[in-house]
Amino acid sequence: RKEVEQDPGPFNVPEGATVAFNCTYSNSASQSFFWYRQDCRKEPKLLMSVYSSGNEDGRFTAQLNRASQYISLLIRDSKLSDSATYLCVVLNYGGSQGNLIFGKGTKLSVKP
């Protein structure tokens, strides 16, 4: 089982739609969780951290379920500019991969 797994998509949605991405991780000792956004042929950038209590930033809501080792990202009222690949990232303190482990990403395409 891969350390971080995501549905690769692509998710093709119309503007204004609500879309949800899921991610599972294998290491139950993982400490912190993040969603990064990567535009085509660009570097990844932090979108938001994911807290156990769930957190919201404008149209974006992230949730964590430690028992199920599951992370989600919900995007409401999708905009064309939301089109990108969303990377689920897990931080394992003391892990071998520089602590941050990246999923392959879920591609989102928002259409007019």
Place this chain on the structure above:
Amino acid sequence: GAVVSQHPSWVICKSGTSVKIECRSLDFQATTMFWYRQFPKQSLMLMATSNEGSKATYEQGVEKDKFLINHASLTLSTLTVTSAHPEDSSFYICSARDGRAVAGELFFGEGSRLTVL
């Protein structure tokens, strides 16, 4: 946020030549930088951790003699792909962690797309 600059953005070279990629932290000091490689439709894979003033730590399966890393100052790390071959063609990205930022936030360079003919 913190700024990491990477150069060159694009490079095309002949098989057998060496290519150097630079990564600079512009507004903070980075004792540690990370080098990743990303193949199309794949996740970022950590190649090595670059430590200022000491040897880099390479991930399993990454040839240290092929991917030379030098971290001579607190703001500069370089990755040299020696004797490049077509299978080395990839997107190479460096990153650094700013101690002032939230834990887990990495700032990435713009990436360097290497094509080996």
